[in-house]
Amino acid sequence: MAFFRTINFSEPLPSIAGDGVTLRTPQMTDFSEWAALRETSRDFLTPWEPTWPTDDLTRSAFRRRIRRYAEDLRTDQGYAFLIFRHSNDAMVGGLTLANIRRGVAQAGSLGYWMGLPHIRNGYMTAAVRAVIPFAFATLRLHRLEAACIPTNAGSIRLLENTGFQREGYAREYLCINGIWQDHLLYARLKDAPAP
Numbered sequence: 001m002a003f004f005r006t007i008n009f010s011e012p013l014p015s016i017a018g019d020g021v022t023l024r025t026p027q028m029t030d031f032s033e034w035a036a037l038r039e040t041s042r043d044f045l046t047p048w049e050p051t052w053p054t055d056d057l058t059r060s061a062f063r064r065r066i067r068r069y070a071e072d073l074r075t076d077q078g079y080a081f082l083i084f085r086h087s088n089d090a091m092v093g094g095l096t097l098a099n100i101r102r103g104v105a106q107a108g109s110l111g112y113w114m115g116l117p118h119i120r121n122g123y124m125t126a127a128v129r130a131v132i133p134f135a136f137a138t139l140r141l142h143r144l145e146a147a148c149i150p151t152n153a154g155s156i157r158l159l160e161n162t163g164f165q166r167e168g169y170a171r172e173y174l175c176i177n178g179i180w181q182d183h184l185l186y187a188r189l190k191d192a193p194a195p
């Protein structure tokens, strides 16, 4: 078993192709489209996300975000992606593999958001299906975890459709929208059969 980091990305991360969508690393040039999509989706997303800092949609905060993503990628701590629709290359949402734990865990946490104008088109299902081989074959993780609030019907359906199994219930697991909230815990293992 590897007890050390198994991958080293000194080059930009290649984009990942899915069914009708492409995932790629965020860049500074994405700022305007990203900020517009997040602003349009604010009321939809904020109940399910950590509290947005007041300056979150500013260019300087986005620059810090890009630097943090680059550092996470360099140090194998996390992998952030934006999701683009094939038909017109429009940005539709985002997905992250965060909190990568190597050593005896070889695990990471999946997070995602879809812009309000693009929900329920199957884009996140396609994005999660596309990132699974990246997580297990490229990053050589053993376990992908996800957690969601019990009332988040879309997220539950998404996880169950993409081969995640419910493993438990964690009380006051994450501070979401300013409140410590209970979460359902899900995971998908490396050799899980395709759903």
Ligand SMILES: CC(C)(COP(=O)(O)OP(=O)(O)OC[C@H]1O[C@@H](n2cnc3c(N)ncnc32)[C@H](O)[C@@H]1OP(=O)(O)O)[C@@H](O)C(=O)NCCC(=O)NCCS
Binding pocket: 044, 045, 048, 111, 112, 113, 114, 115, 118, 119, 120, 121, 122, 123, 124, 125, 126, 147, 148, 149, 152, 153, 154, 155, 157, 158, 161
């Ligand atoms: C969860 C989320 C990412 C799903 O994105 P999406 O692109 O709409 O997902 P998909 O279109 O691929 O749909 C996935 C499944 O969930 C179902 N679904 C989506 N939204 C739903 C809702 N509000 N209620 C019930 N089912 C829903 C879809 O019908 C689909 O199931 P099906 O294929 O069996 O019909 C999106 O709703 C979102 O960003 N929510 C707010 C932020 C959030 O919840 N982040 C995750 C926190 S854990």
